[in-house]
Amino acid sequence: MVSLWRNSKRDDPDQPQSQDQNREEYNHQDDQDRTFNHEPTERTSLLPREDGHNLLSPDDPAVSPYNLWTVRALRALSLFALGITFVWWTFLLVSIFVSPPLIHTRGSGFFAFSYVTLTVGYLVLGLLFFAVPSKQMTIWGCVLSIILLVNMIIIVSVPLIRLEEGWVGIASIVWATMVSLYQIIQNRTVTWGKREEEERLTGREETRRSLREWLAVLCEMVILIIFGLAALLFTATLILRARDASLEPRGKMYSVHGDTFKVHLHCIGDRTTEDPDQPTILLEGGEGPVEHSLQPFIDDAYQNGIINRYCYWDRPGLAWSENAPSPHSAGMSADVLSEALALADESGPWVVVSAGVGSLYSRLFASRHLLEVSGIFLIDPLHEGYLDVVGQPGRGFVLWLRGVLSPLGLDRLAGAIIRGRTREDRVIGRSAYQTGKFIKAKLQENLVAVTMTAAEVQSARHIQMGETPLVVVSSGQRVRKDPLWAERQEDLSHITNKLVSWDVVHDAPHEVWTSGEGRQVLEKRLREIVEASRAHRE
Structure with missing residues (x-):
C-alpha cells in the first residue's frame, strides 16, 4: 500500500x-x-538511478576484487603455497652442502633447486600483481606451463635422468608445473572478480588502465618472459643430458655406500696366475675425468707392453659416476674405491698411479691398504699444503654459483651448437667440467678440504709404510715458476723411505704426459716402479 x-x-x-x-x-x-528485506551482500547489485546516486567512481578504492571471498581465498592459498615452497627451497639449499636424510640425489641436485627457485619467483610475482590481472599474464603463463610440462616429461621418461634426479627432482618439477597452472587459474579468477565488482559498484566494466597499472602489466610481462626463457634453457639442457645418457660406460657401475650411489670402475687386461707378484696399475685421475687425462697415456703403455694390466675409476660426480651425499672427503672416496674393487672381485698387488689433486686420493688409498699397495707413482702431485687454496671460501662461492646456474646450460649449449662438442666431450672429455655433477663434486671437495681431507692426509702420512717404492715426476714449468711448489714436490719425495726416483721434466706442463720428454720419462719410470714393486713383494 x-x-x-x-x-x-x-x-x-x-x-x-x-x-x-x-x-x-x-x-x-x-x-x-x-x-x-535481507541486508545487502557482496553479490547485491547497485541499480543505476536517474541521478546515479549509488554508483561509485571506477577509481574508488572500494571497487576491488578483494571484496569477493573467492578472490580473498585464492590469495590466502597463494600465500600458503609460497610458504610451503620456501621451506622446500631452504631444504634443497641446505642439501647442497649437507645431505639431510632421504633428500640425497644421485645427481647434483641443482636442477631441483632451480625449479623450486623458479616456483618461488612465480608465486611472489603473482602475489605482487595479484589485483592487476592481464591477458598477457595468462598467455605467458600458458607458455611457461607448456615448457615446464615438457621438462617433466623428459625427466620422467629418460631412465638415467630420472635416476639422478630421484624423487626430489621429480617432485620439484611436478610442483613447478602445478603452480604454473594454478597461476593461470588465479589470474582468470581475479579478472572475473574485478569485472564483477566493477559492474556491481560502477554499473559497467572498466576497460581503461591507469599509468601505474600499465607499468605493472609491463613488469609482469618482462619477468614472465625471463621465466619462460629460463625454463626453455632448462629444456635444452635436459635434451643434452638425455643425449649424454645414451653414452654407455666403458666398464661397470657398482652400487656403494649402502646403495646410495654408483661409481664407475673399469679393468683392462687379464690376470695372470703364473706371476702372482705382477702388480696391477690402479689409476687415479687429476682435476678432471681420468679418461680425458691420464688414462690414454696408461692405455698406450699397456698396448706397448710396459704394463700387463690396469684399472681406473671415476671419483663420485666425475664422468659416469654419480654424486655422493654431502659432505664427502678424499678419505670417503678412498673407502668408496675400496668397496667398488671388492664388489668387482679385484685385489692387489697395486701400483697406484695418480696426478695432481688425485695424488691425495691415491695416498689415502695406499695408507689404508698397506699390504696390497706395492708401489706409489705421483705425477706432479698436489701437496697437502695447498689444501687451503682448494678450500678457499671464495672458490666455494663461485662453484656454488656455477652450480646454481648450470641448469641453464649456457656453456654446454654454446659448446654443442657453436663448437660441435659431442656427448663424449661432455661426459668424459674437455667439457665435462661444465656439468652439474662435476661442479657438485668440486664443491664437495672445496667444503671439506681444510677440515676433513687435511686431517685424513695428515693421518695417512703418519701410517704410510716406509718401504713402499715411490716415484715422483714433477713439471719443470711449475717448479721454475713457483719455488714453493718445488719445495713441496721435494717434500713429497720423502713420504716413504724407498724413493726410486724424483724427476723434474724440464719443459713439461702440469700434465707431464702431454709433452714428448714427459712421456719418455714417465714410461721409463713406470717400468722401474713395476720392477721395484715385484722386488718389494718378494
Whole structure:
C-alpha cells in the first residue's frame, strides 16, 4: 500500500513535488525496504538511478576484487603455497652442502633447486600483481606451463635422468608445473572478480588502465618472459643430458655406500696366475675425468707392453659416476674405491698411479691398504699444503654459483651448437667440467678440504709404510715458476723411505704426459716402479 500510494502521488499532476522531496522519499522508502528485506551482500547489485546516486567512481578504492571471498581465498592459498615452497627451497639449499636424510640425489641436485627457485619467483610475482590481472599474464603463463610440462616429461621418461634426479627432482618439477597452472587459474579468477565488482559498484566494466597499472602489466610481462626463457634453457639442457645418457660406460657401475650411489670402475687386461707378484696399475685421475687425462697415456703403455694390466675409476660426480651425499672427503672416496674393487672381485698387488689433486686420493688409498699397495707413482702431485687454496671460501662461492646456474646450460649449449662438442666431450672429455655433477663434486671437495681431507692426509702420512717404492715426476714449468711448489714436490719425495726416483721434466706442463720428454720419462719410470714393486713383494 505504501508503494502504491507513493507511485500515485508521484503521478498526480495536481501535487507537484520538488526533486529534493522525491530523493527524500526514495531514501525513506529504501530504509523501509531494508527493514522488511535481507541486508545487502557482496553479490547485491547497485541499480543505476536517474541521478546515479549509488554508483561509485571506477577509481574508488572500494571497487576491488578483494571484496569477493573467492578472490580473498585464492590469495590466502597463494600465500600458503609460497610458504610451503620456501621451506622446500631452504631444504634443497641446505642439501647442497649437507645431505639431510632421504633428500640425497644421485645427481647434483641443482636442477631441483632451480625449479623450486623458479616456483618461488612465480608465486611472489603473482602475489605482487595479484589485483592487476592481464591477458598477457595468462598467455605467458600458458607458455611457461607448456615448457615446464615438457621438462617433466623428459625427466620422467629418460631412465638415467630420472635416476639422478630421484624423487626430489621429480617432485620439484611436478610442483613447478602445478603452480604454473594454478597461476593461470588465479589470474582468470581475479579478472572475473574485478569485472564483477566493477559492474556491481560502477554499473559497467572498466576497460581503461591507469599509468601505474600499465607499468605493472609491463613488469609482469618482462619477468614472465625471463621465466619462460629460463625454463626453455632448462629444456635444452635436459635434451643434452638425455643425449649424454645414451653414452654407455666403458666398464661397470657398482652400487656403494649402502646403495646410495654408483661409481664407475673399469679393468683392462687379464690376470695372470703364473706371476702372482705382477702388480696391477690402479689409476687415479687429476682435476678432471681420468679418461680425458691420464688414462690414454696408461692405455698406450699397456698396448706397448710396459704394463700387463690396469684399472681406473671415476671419483663420485666425475664422468659416469654419480654424486655422493654431502659432505664427502678424499678419505670417503678412498673407502668408496675400496668397496667398488671388492664388489668387482679385484685385489692387489697395486701400483697406484695418480696426478695432481688425485695424488691425495691415491695416498689415502695406499695408507689404508698397506699390504696390497706395492708401489706409489705421483705425477706432479698436489701437496697437502695447498689444501687451503682448494678450500678457499671464495672458490666455494663461485662453484656454488656455477652450480646454481648450470641448469641453464649456457656453456654446454654454446659448446654443442657453436663448437660441435659431442656427448663424449661432455661426459668424459674437455667439457665435462661444465656439468652439474662435476661442479657438485668440486664443491664437495672445496667444503671439506681444510677440515676433513687435511686431517685424513695428515693421518695417512703418519701410517704410510716406509718401504713402499715411490716415484715422483714433477713439471719443470711449475717448479721454475713457483719455488714453493718445488719445495713441496721435494717434500713429497720423502713420504716413504724407498724413493726410486724424483724427476723434474724440464719443459713439461702440469700434465707431464702431454709433452714428448714427459712421456719418455714417465714410461721409463713406470717400468722401474713395476720392477721395484715385484722386488718389494718378494
